Amino acid sequence: MQNSMMHLPLVIGSLADHVERFHAATEVVSVETTGEVTRTGWGAVIGNARRLASALEMHGVMQGDRCGTIAWNTRRHLEIYFGVSGGGMVCHTLNPRLAAEQLVYIVNDARDRVLFIDRGFVPTIAGLIDQMPTVKMVVMMGARDEALAAQLDGLQFYDELIAQGDAAFQWPQIAETEPSSLCYTSGTTGHPKGVLYTHRSTLLHTLAGNSPDGLALSARDSVMPAVPMFHVNAWGVPYIAAAVGAKLVLPGPKLDGESLARLIAAERVSLALGVPTVWLGLLQGLEATGADVSCLKRAMVGGTALPPSMIAEFRDRYGVDLVHLWGMTETSPLGTVNQLLQKHVALPPEAQAERRLAQGRPPYGVQLRLVDSAGHVLPHDGVTQGELQIRGHWIVDTYYNKDRSALTFDGWFDTGDIATIDPDGYMVIRDRSKDIIKSGGEWISTVELENIAIAHPAVANAAAIAARHPKWDERPVVIVQRHLRMEVSEEEILACYKGKVPNWQIPDRVLFIDNLPLGATGKVVKARLRELYGEVLMPETAEAEPA
Numbered sequence: 001m002q003n004s005m006m007h008l009p010l011v012i013g014s015l016a017d018h019v020e021r022f023h024a025a026t027e028v029v030s031v032e033t034t035g036e037v038t039r040t041g042w043g044a045v046i047g048n049a050r051r052l053a054s055a056l057e058m059h060g061v062m063q064g065d066r067c068g069t070i071a072w073n074t075r076r077h078l079e080i081y082f083g084v085s086g087g088g089m090v091c092h093t094l095n096p097r098l099a100a101e102q103l104v105y106i107v108n109d110a111r112d113r114v115l116f117i118d119r120g121f122v123p124t125i126a127g128l129i130d131q132m133p134t135v136k137m138v139v140m141m142g143a144r145d146e147a148l149a150a151q152l153d154g155l156q157f158y159d160e161l162i163a164q165g166d167a168a169f170q171w172p173q174i175a176e177t178e179p180s181s182l183c184y185t186s187g188t189t190g191h192p193k194g195v196l197y198t199h200r201s202t203l204l205h206t207l208a209g210n211s212p213d214g215l216a217l218s219a220r221d222s223v224m225p226a227v228p229m230f231h232v233n234a235w236g237v238p239y240i241a242a243a244v245g246a247k248l249v250l251p252g253p254k255l256d257g258e259s260l261a262r263l264i265a266a267e268r269v270s271l272a273l274g275v276p277t278v279w280l281g282l283l284q285g286l287e288a289t290g291a292d293v294s295c296l297k298r299a300m301v302g303g304t305a306l307p308p309s310m311i312a313e314f315r316d317r318y319g320v321d322l323v324h325l326w327g328m329t330e331t332s333p334l335g336t337v338n339q340l341l342q343k344h345v346a347l348p349p350e351a352q353a354e355r356r357l358a359q360g361r362p363p364y365g366v367q368l369r370l371v372d373s374a375g376h377v378l379p380h381d382g383v384t385q386g387e388l389q390i391r392g393h394w395i396v397d398t399y400y401n402k403d404r405s406a407l408t409f410d411g412w413f414d415t416g417d418i419a420t421i422d423p424d425g426y427m428v429i430r431d432r433s434k435d436i437i438k439s440g441g442e443w444i445s446t447v448e449l450e451n452i453a454i455a456h457p458a459v460a461n462a463a464a465i466a467a468r469h470p471k472w473d474e475r476p477v478v479i480v481q482r483h484l485r486m487e488v489s490e491e492e493i494l495a496c497y498k499g500k501v502p503n504w505q506i507p508d509r510v511l512f513i514d515n516l517p518l519g520a521t522g523k524v525v526k527a528r529l530r531e532l533y534g535e536v537l538m539p540e541t542a543e544a545e546p547a
């Protein structure tokens with residue numbers, strides 16, 4: 001039977017063709033690792049991506065080969081995204097903050113053939129290259145620099161490499177089911193695992209994730225991913241921005257509040273994306289700089305739960321709508337986005353804010369369900385908590401280099417999160433299953449305890465952990481980081497819990513720390529806090545504790 005409709009493969013090359021043809025002049029602004037701000041357009045970015053793909057081909061890089069990146073959010077990184085994937089190779093983003101041992105593990109697991117690195121990482125890679133036998137080519141993402149060339153034998157320079165390439169290079173024809181990019185989970189427990197995205201999964205994520213109730217980016221937006229390009233492809237923003245032709249503002253290595261506040265004001269950023277710690281920093285940066293960020297309309301927040309106090313602060317002081325997202329490396333990452341339904345529009349702002357604390361609803365293409373520990377499916381009543389499972393067009397099936405499917409017997413992926421889902425489909429993450437506090441057989445949500453502490457004006461950030469307890473197995477302890485030069489006592493924080501949670505959920509202790517340990521993607525490393533404070537409630541430790 002003849003096809004009744006055209007069948008064109010969903011491939012990243014087609015996205016590059018589109019943005020080059022229809023949005024060539026739309027700006028791409030990049031803060032380089034040198035601090036310099038460069039300004040090009042989508043046309044120039046894709047031209048360089050073509051040059052890169054053809055140069056890699058000339059150097060014998062084959063389709064399907066993994067090309068690693070160790071880099072911040074810059075224009076060259078964007079060109080690599082499109083050039084490598086468009087050219088049929090796999091763009092493998094690595095997290096620069098990983099320990100050397102993990103970098104080596106991941107490069108070897110991925111069998112990366114090429115590494116593209118920012119200038120600051122040349123010494124690290126020079127010290128590790130002997131342990132990375134599959135890497136045949138290391139490319140510093142910049143112009144030639146003799147001092148760097150002297151540090152690593154055979155180091156190539158990106159600007160010279162692409163100068164050898166052809167700006168009219170045509171993307172090879174590849175099947176949409178071929179891999180396009182690779183990203184590893186952060187591996188806080190055990191070895192990191194690779195998730196290999198396909199062209200098709202990426203394109204479907206791009207199209208569905210950008211629906212009006214999703215990220216809703218348009219050609220009128222100036223969008224700044226303050227989420228790194230190595231954190232699940234900057235949540236898909238480079239692809240989405242290309243699909244709609246949005247102005248893209250790449251903030252480089254500096255994600256501190258003051259740098260971001262200035263960049264938002266200078267580039268009239270209308271939409272920004274990042275983890276809550278970045279937005280906590282931005283609030284302080286706005287205060288310090290007094291930058292005019294009236295251009296900023298929306299900020300998308302995900303990665304960890306959005307502290308409720310932030311919604312009101314952004315809304316009332318800066319007119320910014322915080323939109324909550326949830327996802328993970330295994331889900332490309334968009335799993336849910338929180339936008340209101342028609343029936344919520346007339347609600348007063350406080351009631352709307354309450355609604356928006358949920359992690360959101362799934363876009364078309366993603367299905368969610370809750371199950372109990374025996375695998376029985378639970379109701380979506382907004383109350384029953386269960387393990388959150390997901391399936392859809394951009395959800396992992398099998399981890400990279402693994403033979404066994406990562407799915408349940410009936411084809412769902414278990415997220416490791418504990419959640420509720422209400423009858424309208426709003427999902428709320430109650431905790432990660434490895435973080436939740438199990439006190440005398442009952443569960444206590446660390447997220448809820450943290451939100452209460454963070455709402456105190458002297459608290460910069462807070463993390464709740466399960467501390468071992470002789471009678472209740474585990475009890476909550478909250479670790480608080482105070483704002484600079486602000487004081488607050490344990491009693492004052494504990495008083496905040498009265499009436500907000502049942503008495504038995506009130507933390508046993510509040511401890512203070514100068515800086516909460518943050519992982520490479522800006523999330524608090526609770527495993528480290530459990531190591532430090534997990535025993536404070538045990539009699540022998542409590543007695544040994546200094547007064």
Ligand code: ADP
Pocket residue numbers: 185186187188301302303304305306324325326327328329330359415416417429431432521523
């Ligand atoms: P990791 O946190 O291990 O580095 P990911 O970046 O893939 O890896 O994170 C996925 C996890 O992050 C989710 O399973 C969930 O626990 C947490 N997460 C992501 N977004 C949110 C959110 N909006 N609220 C609460 N938790 C979130």
